[in-house]
Amino acid sequence: MLKRALAIVVILIIGYWLAQGLSQVPFGQDKMLVGKYYLEHVKEQTGAVNAVTAVVVNYRGFDTLGEVTVLFIASTGVGALLWRKKRKRTAKTEGSVVLTTGSKLLFPFIMLFGMYIFIHGHLTPGGGFPGGATIATAFLLMYMAFTIYEIPHKGFEVTEGFAGMGYVVVGLIGLAIGGYFLFDWIWQTWHLGTSNIGRLFSGGFIPVIYTIIGIKVGTELSGIIDNMLKEEVKE
């Protein structure tokens, strides 16, 4: 009881303190410094209509590379923590015919929609991470509906590795052509798509990188699901 009362008092103090700090920031007023530069130059500098993806992939590509690395470490960490020689799905209850048939029918649609999200990253909200997560949802659905379903491990791990490498290779090509890592060579050197901003084949290397990220995130999260759903079996 005392503990709980103390915790509430401390949280109230912290909340008051944060509110004091934030009350100085005017709501709804123009406070953009760097943001203005992004909004004014995003089209001719990157070809993307979606300023968020342009910032995430193009202006601040290192952050995204870091995020991809974090996700890869998470996936590897889960794999290492749950590593056992013999592991199997131990679920017993098979879903009803409505659930299994419905999952089978939905699976391709969810995958296609995930791909739709990541290829249109430079035009619509979304990008590689939501697209990849959507694709992983499709595999989660299969895992939940069927007691024996398993992703094809060999293919998934190889694809994941190649996708991660692909991102770095795109960055290294930029280093070779433009002089710095993650230089947008498709846009600034090849001028590919400069005439049709707003259509699909524009946006420099954003669609390329988001395709890579989408594949990587999709396979990675599916791998995490697979690891977590399996239990050790006794000989």
Next chain:
Amino acid sequence: MTEASRVSKYLYTFIVLFVIWLFLTASLDPQELLIGAIFSAIVALLTYDIFTTRGLANLHPRRVAYFIAYIPYFLWAMILANLDVAYRVLHPKRPINPGIVECRTELKNNVGKLALANSITLTPGTITLDVDGDKYFIHWIDVKDASVEGASENITKPFEKFLKVIFE
């Protein structure tokens, strides 16, 4: 029901996915069409085996015509269903007589059973609880006939005449 050849299954999956892509993008820009075709081809390659068992036979004109006719029929049943439930909610005496009844279906195909189960759930005061072989266990808000034959006559028959052509 025999299983279709791999080519037929692949082509059917590809066509369905490509049509979905057209609806998603809502544009006939050649760039979108090209990427859509490539992505549909990839997804179809990965999933054709679980997506369909009958392949292109699903696109038989008779089936498509019945499917298109089924949509307004089903929507009308749904509107009546919701008005009926609204009436029961607003009526001061609350005229309900709930119970779980068993129904039989003549459908053999799993996709057909799925469509029937969903149609039942979305229409007049009935909810599919479980499907086991050709038996449907249905929660009915106003049980008029508790026997298997009677319940089937009331609940599954109206949809079956369409679904039998579409999916069998």
